[in-house]
Amino acid sequence: MQERSSVAELANLLRRELNRYSPGEKLPSSRALVERFRVSPVTVSRALAALAAEGLVVTRPGAGAFRADRPRPRNRPGDTSWQEVALSAEPPGEAVPRSVDASGVLTTLAAPPPGVIELNGGYLHPTLQPERAMAAALARAGRRPGAWGRPPTDGLPELRAWFAREIGGPEGAVAASDVLITAGGQSALTTALHALAGPGAPVLVESPSYPGMLAAARACGLRPVPVPADTDGVRTDLLAQAFRASGARVFVCQPLFQNPTGAVLSAERRAEVLRVAREAGAFVVEDDFARRLVHEDAPPLPPTLAADDPDGVVVHICSLTKITSASLRVGALAARGTALERLRAIQVVDSFFVPRPLQEAALELVGAPAWPRHLRTVATELRARRETLLTALRRELPAAAEVGHVPYGGYHLWLRLPDGTDEWGLAAAALRAGVAVAPGRPYFSAEPPAPHLRVGFASASGPAELEAGARRLRTAFPDLADG
Template sequence: MNNGISYRKLAEDLRSDLERYSPGERLPSSRALVERFAVSPVTVSRALSVLAAEGLVVTRPGAGTFRARRPSGPATGARPADTSWQQIALSAQDHGDAAPRAVDDSGVLATLASPPPGVIPFNTGYLHPSLQPERALAAALARAARRPGVWDRPPAEGVTPLRAWFAREAGGALGPSNVLITAGGQAALTTALHALAAPGSAVLVESPTYPGLLAVARAAGLRPVPVPVDADGVRPDLLADAFAATGARVFFCQPLFQNPTGTVLTAERRAQVVATARAAGAFVIEDDFARRLSHGGPLGPTMVADDAEGTVVHVTSLTKATSPSLRVGALIARGPVLMRLRAIQVVDSFFVPRPLQEAALELVGAPAWPRHLRTVAAELRTRRDALVAALRGALPRLVPDRLPDGGGHLWLRLPDGADEYALATAALRHGVAVAPGRPYYAAEAPAPHIRVSYADTAGPEEIADGVARLAAACAEAGVC
């Protein structure tokens, strides 16, 4: 069996084959496809799901898979619907609006979009399918489905055993009562910003920072204010200046393997950051997204573990270390702020579905979970080293001075004056997708960068191929 072929590649091959079938005609059975392409039934099922999502095929239980019929066009002479009124409705503001209501999702979509077939994905932030614990997830879902009451409504805060697990993971004198289960890290960030910052107010962010946070802040009518990061994390002196200048009551940071720089906030600076925020009467949102993406080295404690006064609101998630579709995370806090966070989430989305929470609990409680984390650590370290070696051979000027010991990407400084968007466009033409650096800045970028991810690659061979393509794109764009 060809375990090397991915469901994406199989979907590409099947997409090319569709022209051989008339609309409505039945495709070969899943068993026939398994034998023809020498892949597993799971790979066939996922590939057919991709084509079904694209509207190219229709699956009928018990009957098979059929090429979709062409959709019929609008009735002859019918007047197209006029939705132009929405442009006014979505932009009009009364005098009470604190900020424009437009939402810019471009920075988020740049890391979510799947590249075209044949393009090496150096732009995404999730694990390659070969690193995702698909069997463990399937087993966890199956066990969760057999749990008594799995379809009952869960507590608004989340099921207690899962809350207790997240509390133990965070460390310190934390318990289930300090934890609110969320639908992943992004939902947790949205809830936190809505709970902690009033529309029109400033929110302090690291510079550069995660584009998804900037998008959430701006959609909530907040003003992101950048605080520069150096090799040891955010600068506490500039953080204090920013609090004084803006009156902000929230600072967002990623102290462990920061996105995009990969820096780790030193122990001394962690204490300074919390003390500075406390003196300003402000909260620190600690986004601990990469703790389970360590490359195997020792990790410092979470900021929330040592914060008895409730300055830190901790965000964590299982998504990055498992699958993009396991949207289970948590908010962890002390004091009345947890009730505010709970109220915001209940009003917004009620609760996280119980079957998903029970499946997550089954996953992290299984013997396969620590084995999976060890595998991810080793594989990410191998991929990071392969990327660095390839860059040293083809693009030595881009190799960073310090390499991260966790996460799944490198932050590459381009020469002064380089056009990072032109490079990204050229890279796509050469068959490799990278993320321009500009969306990671809340204000003007001090220098051009690109973010190159290795987490969603098949391994060292694909990484070497991707860097060769990137080198060709650099030559075409006059960079490096």
């Protein structure tokens, strides 16, 4: 059982037993609870903290936990119906609805219920995360002189230099002065959208595309305009048409292991994307989220678009989060010219700076001998998991195992479902069968051309869970088992 499930279960058990104790009476010691429920001391501490937050118990250092004298009164539910009008009423001339659908993002962030196999997650399973290396890095970072002081608003110089080398390659195409440290990739993406396009403006996006980017664009008051993509990346002939037809000045793309298709932008189209954007006087926001999630059998990776762009067309985004942990939210923005100044101003206003201990920990981590070993381990594991899941899906669901592109990086497969398939119904039935998958609809900013399913292989515990997940999908939707 995962730690988060154990904490919730123990808190529920203790909550039900509170009536055995009088107000102010001491509860059993933490050691007694550990022995009785066969959980760790950390689980006991977190469960008691949850009850204390509800006002049901009081913890006293050195004395233990006690039943609260009286339960904390519940807040009287008020009438919030007025907010529906205030949040939805659009003044004359407002071009974009203000409501934001975050369901596609929440799908990848929410922890699945106990017993459900997670094939819709966007992060590495804890067994793939460098937990020991991160803990050691955080401990060393906390002892650095000035680690708890105020950092430079642009980020620590050493960390900016490390990201510049990662983005610009050995030729040094990106300077440390071109880089801003951000609180992860999503924060960087939102900052870029705020900086580069005004409210109501169109922004070109790949179709299909990452739901978190679509939600961020709409939250910024922008209008996503889809540009179809295939196994070689965005269709550059249609990209040029979209710039002319929409008047957009921003194109957001994931050239490497695109989410959800897994496609890599071909060499011919890389040059064409930059040419088309330059002629349109537009920016290319390069979301390089998966470069460190390369698989063991991958050919040499192409450089970033930013490394081939001396003119400031590309605004580059990358992060350490995907290759480490959802909680290590340290990323980078790279840009040149006036755009960099605007990005800097917006980031300072939005968040001041990324906490210095987190930046120091990131520096310690990427400079440790464990870092290259971790990258090699993940590359090997992701390749093995990809093949395990692909084989299991082809065996269990031959009618749904049409994968448009088998990626050599990233953490998911993009399945083309038979025409007429109810992808939402399939996802709901799969959850009832004990496996979480992502329907394809949230990945399209307009009407999807066909039903799809995104199935991941990084958030499961290992090959056995991946094979079990495929079997549960067969149970949930037996029609897809007919080849």
